[in-house]
Amino acid sequence: MNRYTQMFDRLSTCGEGAFGAFLMLGDPDPSTSLALLDAAVAGGADMIEVGIPFSDPIADGPVIQAAAVRALDMGVTPEVCFEILASFRARHPRIPVGLLTYANLVLARGRESFYRRCAAAGIDSVLVADVPAREAEPFAGSAIDHGVDPVLIAATNTPPETLRRVAALSRGYVYCVSRAGVTGTDRQMELDHGGLFSTLAEAGAPPAVLGFGISQPGHVRAGLEAGAAGVISGSAIVRRVAEAREPIEAVRDFVRTMKAATQKEVARDRVAV
Amino acid sequence: MLMSGRFGAYGGTYVPEILMPALTELEAAFVEAQKDESFQAELAALLAKYAGRPTPLTRCRNLGPAGVRLYLKREDLLHGGAHKTNQVLAQALLAKRMGKTRLIAETGAGQHGVATALAGALFGLQTKVYMGAHDVERQKLNVFRMRLMGAEVIPVESGGKTLKDAVNEALRDWTASFTDTHYLLGTVAGPHPFPIMVREFQRVIGKEARAQVIEEEGRLPDAVIACVGGGSNAMGIFADFIEDEGVRLIGVEAAGKGLDGSEHGATILRGRPGVLHGAETYVLQDEDGQISDSWSVSAGLDYPAVGPEHAFLKDSGRAEYVGATDQEALDAFALLARSEGIVCAFESAHALAHALKLAKAAAEGTVLVVNISGRGDKDMEQAQRLLEFGA
Numbered sequence: 183m184n185r186y187t188q189m190f191d192r193l194s195t196c197g198e199g200a201f202g203a204f205l206m207l208g209d210p211d212p213s214t215s216l217a218l219l220d221a222a223v224a225g226g227a228d229m230i231e232v233g234i235p236f237s238d239p240i241a242d243g244p245v246i247q248a249a250a251v252r253a254l255d256m257g258v259t260p261e262v263c264f265e266i267l268a269s270f271r272a273r274h275p276r277i278p279v280g281l282l283t284y285a286n287l288v289l290a291r292g293r294e295s296f297y298r299r300c301a302a303a304g305i306d307s308v309l310v311a312d313v314p315a316r317e318a319e320p321f322a323g324s325a326i327d328h329g330v331d332p333v334l335i336a337a338t339n340t341p342p343e344t345l346r347r348v349a350a351l352s353r354g355y356v357y358c359v360s361r362a363g364v365t366g367t368d369r370q371m372e373l374d375h376g377g378l379f380s381t382l383a384e385a386g387a388p389p390a391v392l393g394f395g396i397s398q399p400g401h402v403r404a405g406l407e408a409g410a411a412g413v414i415s416g417s418a419i420v421r422r423v424a425e426a427r428e429p430i431e432a433v434r435d436f437v438r439t440m441k442a443a444t445q446k447e448v449a450r451d452r453v454a455v
Numbered sequence: 456m457l458m459s460g461r462f463g464a465y466g467g468t469y470v471p472e473i474l475m476p477a478l479t480e481l482e483a484a485f486v487e488a489q490k491d492e493s494f495q496a497e498l499a500a501l502l503a504k505y506a507g508r509p510t511p512l513t514r515c516r517n518l519g520p521a522g523v524r525l526y527l528k529r530e531d532l533l534h535g536g537a538h539k540t541n542q543v544l545a546q547a548l549l550a551k552r553m554g555k556t557r558l559i560a561e562t563g564a565g566q567h568g569v570a571t572a573l574a575g576a577l578f579g580l581q582t583k584v585y586m587g588a589h590d591v592e593r594q595k596l597n598v599f600r601m602r603l604m605g606a607e608v609i610p611v612e613s614g615g616k617t618l619k620d621a622v623n624e625a626l627r628d629w630t631a632s633f634t635d636t637h638y639l640l641g642t643v644a645g646p647h648p649f650p651i652m653v654r655e656f657q658r659v660i661g662k663e664a665r666a667q668v669i670e671e672e673g674r675l676p677d678a679v680i681a682c683v684g685g686g687s688n689a690m691g692i693f694a695d696f697i698e699d700e701g702v703r704l705i706g707v708e709a710a711g712k713g714l715d716g717s718e719h720g721a722t723i724l725r726g727r728p729g730v731l732h733g734a735e736t737y738v739l740q741d742e743d744g745q746i747s748d749s750w751s752v753s754a755g756l757d758y759p760a761v762g763p764e765h766a767f768l769k770d771s772g773r774a775e776y777v778g779a780t781d782q783e784a785l786d787a788f789a790l791l792a793r794s795e796g797i798v799c800a801f802e803s804a805h806a807l808a809h810a811l812k813l814a815k816a817a818a819e820g821t822v823l824v825v826n827i828s829g830r831g832d833k834d835m836e837q838a839q840r841l842l843e844f845g846a
């Protein structure tokens with residue numbers, strides 16, 4: 183069974199939401215990057231999301247842009263990223279790993295070759311940030327041919343017919359953005375997702391995971407209460423890589439705090455007792 | 456969406472899903488406005504009475520070999536100082552129709568920023584212009600002009616600090632602001648509908664030039680030559696000649712310090728198909744797909760992608776693309792000033808440089824039309840430094 187399906191099944195049995203931790207591959211250098219991925223798992227992340235550093239990330243705010251610049255300055259190439267992920271996969275056989283990338287990195291290698299390489303590195307899903315549903319078919323097709331789940335984005339301003347297309351093309355999960363704008367923590371999430379989640383569910387979409395601007399346990403709870411199956415935190419984690427004195431510990435501890443917020447009040451009370 | 460948004464394999468809408476409704480809204484407004492006589496009449500009146508259309512077609516008296524008839528399409532005489540004003544007025548009218556209250560734009564040379572600033576002032580739209588920090592430095596006069604007209608100019612410090620980085624920042628702004636903001640993109644690049652829309656709003660250049668040259672010569676020209684940054688002045692002058700199969704269409708890219716090195720902006724000549732800023736097109740990039748920093752002495756040609764229709768015209772063979780180096784452009788710039796009393800933009804000087812090369816080898820009676828996309832006021836400081844008889 184697919185790692186995402188296994189994860190969502192397990193979590194729903196124990197009444198938890200999924201917590202996804204996003205990190206930029208190769209930031210601040212390849213070996214620390216691998217240690218940071220391990221730290222996210224140690225902190226309790228249910229799913230890992232990773233970016234390949236790209237020179238022109240139009241969907242990203244300043245924090246993730248800066249992470250890409252740090253990695254590119256260290257000479258991190260897509261191939262280095264795939265190697266980091268292959269090492270990670272060898273140590274963590276069960277956790278789902280999703281890649282977030284941009285169209286030009288996929289096309290430069292060639293779609294088929296790119297998704298083949300993803301599969302070989304143990305990547306479960308690929309989201310291409312600048313490929314909307316209108317352009318997604320060839321990307322989704324190549325992904326599925328190589329056993330990789332295509333993940334598409336949905337937003338509250340996405341019209342119903344597009345949501346149905348997103349539902350039909352997505353596997354693994356659907357990435358729902360919590361608000362307009364680029365990645366970053368300076369804008370609060372907005373919580374009018376009820377309609378989005380129900381339209382997706384009616385169209386038979388895989389579980390909805392909410393991202394963008396998730397930086398506090400309260401956001402995690404709010405996202406899950408609004409009906410998301412999970413949440414992803416990116417800039418709040420990447421900022422700790424850049425700013426914390428002990429980034430590895432800081433990432434582990436932050437993930438632990440955020441993961442705790444995915445557990446139902448009852449469950450948490452029981453743990454507390 | 457109503458149109459395919461494709462030019463053969465090129466074009467498309469490679470943007471985050473969140474922006475798709477904004478593009479859909481824009482496309483619908485554009486399609487409707489094209490059919491709306493009141494919109495067309497308002498635009499025509501603005502172009503004539505505010506911007507100064509039609510611009511003349513000037514035959515060179517002294518420049519070029521005696522037997523060659525060299526014509527300049529004088530977009531340098533347009534209000535704002537470059538062809539940019541044509542399509543900016545049109546997009547600003549569209550923004551009003553869509554009920555937007557704010558304009559954002561990117562700019563390289565500052566000409567598009569100046570045009571957007573003047574439209575913002577004219578229509579009472581709040582205007583923010585993103586400009587690479589490097590370009591802010593080399594086009595200071597235009598920065599001042601924009602601020603004078605009430606626009607806010609934001610220097611962009613990321614990447615190579617030029618046009619590409621300014622577009623990135625404008626797109627990021629738009630993903631958060633599209634409800635009340637129109638992104639007034641400055642060229643035929645970017646996601647659909649911008650390439651088609653900007654071409655249609657620039658088509659007036661070629662429509663006039665075609666009628667003017669026929670009136671002067673009683674025939675079509677042998678070649679039409681324009682510089683290519685994003686490609687808007689070139690698409691504008693090419694559009695009405697595309698069906699005229701005997702007319703060579705020549706786009707001149709920035710060969711910078713030479714096409715053999717990496718310091719140039721020759722996207723079509725040296726790039727590979729890829730995706731940048733929402734469109735599939737030729738892109739300067741490394742093996743992995745990281746976008747390269749381009750180079751040109753002219754900020755307006757310093758861009759590592761190109762409008763997707765140019766990519767299509769290149770592959771189909773209908774247009775030819777060549778390069779002119781920084782030095783060749785500077786020489787043509789100085790020569791035009793000396794021999795015709797016209798100070799053109801560094802960008803336009805690239806087109807002229809190639810036209811002069813062509814003229815040298817041309818048969819007696821050859822008719823060439825060069826698009827002088829803008830005037831050189833913005834380049835005076837740089838010209839003083841770069842030309843030996845300067846300061």
Ligand SMILES: Cc1ncc(COP(=O)(O)O)c(C=O)c1O
Binds near residue numbers: 685803828
């Ligand atoms: C005078 C002039 N010509 C040409 C260009 C290049 O743009 P495009 O290729 O879109 O005409 C610019 C851009 O700033 C410009 O200012």
